[in-house]
Amino acid sequence: MKNIKYLIALCAVFMTFSCQKLDREISTSIGRDLVDKVYINKSREIANLYTGLPDGMFYMGNAMMASATDEAEHTDRNASVQSFNTGGVNTVNNPDDVWFKYYRMIRAANQALVSLDKIDLNYLKNNPNAAAQTEFATKSAEIKRWEFEARVLRAYYYFELVKRYGGVPLVKESLSLVDTDFSQIPRASLDECIKFIVNECDVSAPQLPPYADLTAYDASLIGRRVNKYTAMALKSRMLLYAASDLFNNPSWAGGYSKPEFISLSGVPRAKRWEDAANAAKSLIDVATANGVGLNPNYRDLFLLNNFNIGEVFLTVNTSTASNQFERNNYPVGYPSGGGLTTPTQNLVDAYEVKTGTGVTTATSTEFDWANATHVTNIYNFIAPASTVATSVTRDPRLNYNIVTNGIANTPTNSYGVTFGTTARFVQTYINGLDAAPKANASRTGYYIRKYVQEGLNLSNNNTAVHNWVLFRLSEVYLNYAEALNEYNPGNADIAKYVNLVRSRGSGVTATSPVSMPPLPVGLSQSAMQARIRNERRVELAFEDHRYWDLRRWMDETNLKADVLGVSITGNTRNTFVHNKVKVEERVFSSKMYFYPIAYSELTVAKGLVQNPLW
Structure with a gap:
């Protein structure tokens, strides 16, 4: 009878987790003992905790979360990510309902x-053999470290x-698989959840090394393990979220x-805010x-072997x-290119225009469609040698993050990309190789x-x-600022750390430097806030x-x-004419500040209370 109660209750809390699978887990107690006792088996169990990251x-099928924001438009209009853009998310339709996934990992x-x-x-x-004693010491230290890796991952x-949800049920121990009625565990307050997360980081960080020791781990997990920096970055x-508007303003x-x-x-x-600043510093x-x-090198952060870069x-x-x-x-004009994630003009416009050369001697300003010089040099990244003294270029991160129409071709910059074939310019002009009316071409x-x-x-x-970055130092600089x-406001460190991000690669040999000039001196608090937010957007x-930043700022605009x-x-180049166009209207209502708890959860878990306005 207890087994039946357990199966029903646990299936309710962890939603789609198969009852048949749970039954198999219960029946393999011998296997559990072997996992717990045998070092290599436990090593693999710890490695498995990373599989939920x-x-x-591929956030939702083939869609990135960027396509649920003003960063990008997903070419496939029937993709599940479009529910965020049309207001179609509800208690039975949420393409990012991760409740089950993360509770399974917890x-x-x-x-x-x-x-x-x-x-x-x-x-x-x-x-007594010396080699055995050395191995014992090494493995004992590793087992100790596993505890804190697991706590940070949890x-x-x-x-x-x-x-996503605000306060959620806090399950801090391995509860009885037989006697616990999981459906009775209530939601903890937002404050309790945040304190738990912060405490786990505080306890774990001193016990973790400030580096990635890849050699000491099972080869079944290639890449960076949780370390001191990870705990502190989390x-x-x-x-930062706890200090932001959304977590401090329930009026909506x-x-x-x-x-x-x-x-x-x-x-x-x-x-x-002070606590957030101190944590980052x-x-x-x-x-x-x-x-x-x-x-x-900015681009190196997102290419091969980025887990060996200290910043990551x-x-x-x-x-x-x-x-x-x-x-x-890949753009649709290249073999097998699907062109699904297409950046928006909203994002492209956020990359500043740089006038002049160098870093400290140049100036920058917002891109302005009413400025003929800006539009003429709309995608310039490196100016022609003959006009270096008065060059007008864009923030290089535009080039590193976004593929534009290939009009930035100049005597000193052949902006050709290969995409696995002979280099050519991407053609997003009408009737170009990568543009309408070609099927599935970018709409932006x-x-x-x-x-x-x-x-x-x-x-x-x-x-x-491929390696997806979860935490890196540049974010922490911007968190601090x-x-x-x-x-x-007015503290010198604010501009200092924003400018470090903007000047990446200046004065060194770098294949992909940022080298943007420093922020203007004397910005007001509100003006600095706007510049920091824009820096997060482009960096x-x-x-x-972006999805989470806009919500925590409550930036409904x-x-x-x-x-x-x-x-x-x-x-x-001489005939291109650029016009900004509306591609799609987006829908947002206040209830989307937090996700709805799925209807299937609420019907069986008596301790759960639905989020507001759902």
Whole structure:
């Protein structure tokens, strides 16, 4: 009878997790013992805790989360991601309903944690041989480290739930598989959840190394493991969210009866910003002390082997070479190009125009469609040698992140890309090789470049390993600047760390430097806030920050903004005419600040309360 009660209750909480699968887990107690006692089996169990980390290249099928924001438009209008753009998300239709996924990973982490002391190393401990004693010491230290890797991963999975749903049920232990009625576990408050996540990071960070020791781990997981930087970066991100508007302002929720699930109280807002700033600065100081700074080459962060770059604190590594991302996103005029993720003009316009050369001697300004010089040089990245003194160029990150029409061709810059074939210019002008009326062509006039491995010849089925960045130092610099500006405006560190991001690669030999001039001196608090937010937009484009940033800022202007693109007529540099066009209207209502808890969960889990306005 107890087994039946368990199966019904656990299936209810973890939604689609198969009852048949759970039954198999219960019946294999001998297998559980072997996992707990045998070192190599436990190593693989810890490695398995990484399998729940999100691969943002395939967030929802073949769609990136960018296509649910003003960063991109997904070419396939029937793709599930479009539910976010049309207002189609509800309690039975949410293409990003990760409730089951992350609670399954939390349960796995709890199970791994409760049994770490069962690993049998007596065969080494009792062996007087020096080599055996060295191996015993090494494996004992590794087992200790596993505890804190698992705790950070569990905290990360809770963070992913909290940023979507607010306060969620906190399951901190490996509960009885037989006697626990999981359907009775209530939602914890938002404050309780945030404190739990932050505490797990605080406890774990001192026990983790400030580097990625790849050699000590099972080869079944290739890539970076959780380390000190990861724990501190998660704390920084969580506290930044906790200080932001959404987590401190329940007025949008229409008198919701359980505001503790969606908002914080009891601590002055300035104190939350100060805590967020301090968390980011602590990580910056530790990274600096260990010789970790920004990598001079921006594009390298998103290509092969980025897990070996110090700036990158954690990646999701598929370990299996593939070319699906390239098939999805190569421009349609190239063999097998699907052109699915197409950046918007909204994002392209966010990349500044730089006038002059160098970093400290140049100036920059917002792109302005009413400025003929800006439009004439719309995609210029490097100016012709004859006009260097008065060059007008765009922020180089536009080039590194987005594929534009190939009109930036100048004597010193052949902006040709191969996409696995002979180099040519991408043609998004009307009737061009990559444009309408060609089937599935970009509706915005752009294609994504970030994360694309351009050298893969899809006709030959070339493949490569891909790495999705979860945490990197540049984000932490911007976290620090944002939080500091909110409670201590005018502090010199604000501009300092934003300018470090903007000047990446300046003064060094770098294949993909940013080299943007510093921010103007004397910006007001509100003006600095706008510049920091824009810096996050261009620096972190397509890295799954924009969706959550807009919500935590409660920026309904951009949440409701029409998606824009560019219409290009002509077929040569001298004849191109660019016009901004509306591509799609986007729908946003206040209830989307937090996801709805699925109807199937609410019908069986008595401790759950629905989020506001659903």
